[in-house]
Amino acid sequence: MRNIKLIIEYDGTNYYGWQKQPHQATIQETLEDSIRKVTKEKIDIIGSGRTDKGVHARGQVANFFTDSKIPGEKFKDAINSSLPEDIAINYSEEVDSSFHSRYNAQGKEYRYLIYNRREPSPLLRNLAYHVPQKLDYGSMQKAIGHIIGTHDFRAFMASGSSVKDTTRTIYNVHLDKNGELIEFRINGSGFLYNMVRIIAGTLVDIGTGKIDNSYLSEIILSKDRKNAGHTAPPHGLYLERVLY
């Protein structure tokens, strides 16, 4: 069988997340339905990881096995023609049969968008986290350096998660401001459940002065979720790319 790799963009607003589940519209099932229309086979796709309800992606990666004779790069247009407007394949290719979207992922890059203005923005309502309080961008900028490196990020994992090894390596973080829009980018070996959203929420709490920026390394060391900030909402989060 041939192994096809896809790079996928989606607006997560109207989906119950990536992962298939009964009686809910999910990205995975919508993709599988469209691929089945193209290949006329029963298809199961393997995603690089789940995204939650409302979370977006510009570079989610998935693969599937098929006996179809369609050239790898042609799957893109073939699948797009039967996908709804809020999901699209940006790239497709045939890869080695050993390629596995999840097991082979070396890391991921996420982006979190914050819209900092007193008034809500109708145009960005599903695309950025609206924070009406004035944010101290300099203070947030000072804090982010503490995140880089290999740390036990247990304090930034949703309580109730059952993962045992909570050590992850963050390669890079960036914070950029463009008018009323603040963009946070984070790139790392892997992420715990809700980790990016809890880091984003903690940065917002630092920006509003609720948490001091010098306290971020202590929060990490404490390994206690209670010391970190709030969990920022899903609609500001984008899976930008998966590193292989």
Add this chain to the structure above:
Amino acid sequence: MRNIKLIIEYDGTNYYGWQKQPHQATIQETLEDSIRKVTKEKIDIIGSGRTDKGVHARGQVANFFTDSKIPGEKFKDAINSSLPEDIAINYSEEVDSSFHSRYNAQGKEYRYLIYNRREPSPLLRNLAYHVPQKLDYGSMQKAIGHIIGTHDFRAFMASGSSVKDTTRTIYNVHLDKNGELIEFRINGSGFLYNMVRIIAGTLVDIGTGKIDNSYLSEIILSKDRKNAGHTAPPHGLYLERVLY
């Protein structure tokens, strides 16, 4: 009676345009319904001008008369609390009773967003015009200068419009490219029906090579709609601000 001025942002995707009409959701009627909940009066709002179905605004202006005692700047939050998420007031103030959003407008600024990539973008599907053909940005850049100044823009007016005086002054145009996003801004004394969308469509036709960039001034002089390019779709268009 007191006269209240509003600056309004909206996502036009789910509306049948600004102007009230029977059996259709419109921006104007949705706003009036929300204002009535606040003032408990029958309210009619005056907009600076109509926007079509699917067109967005970041700075639409409207005014209305009221006997309410609410301070002008407080209307913003009061109205926002009963508006749907895709419309918001960004600013409100009490103005002189002689102020009229439409009659007093000295000009307008529009923005048109083009998304130039082969693949469609789920995240921008309602916010930018997807042009899959490669656009020659330099050629588009050369063309835009011809638009500036006072011209008879009849060639850029939707056929069937009944306006007699089709001379308008364009003060400024800007074309910017940021990755796959091309932003066109135009600022002028006034605009004919579909004028910005026809100019945007003509720029796209210049970018694809269908129309030569040196031909733009001849199109203007011809005063013939048939010589201009296609009408770009409404969802790339934003009313940015109204000049007084």
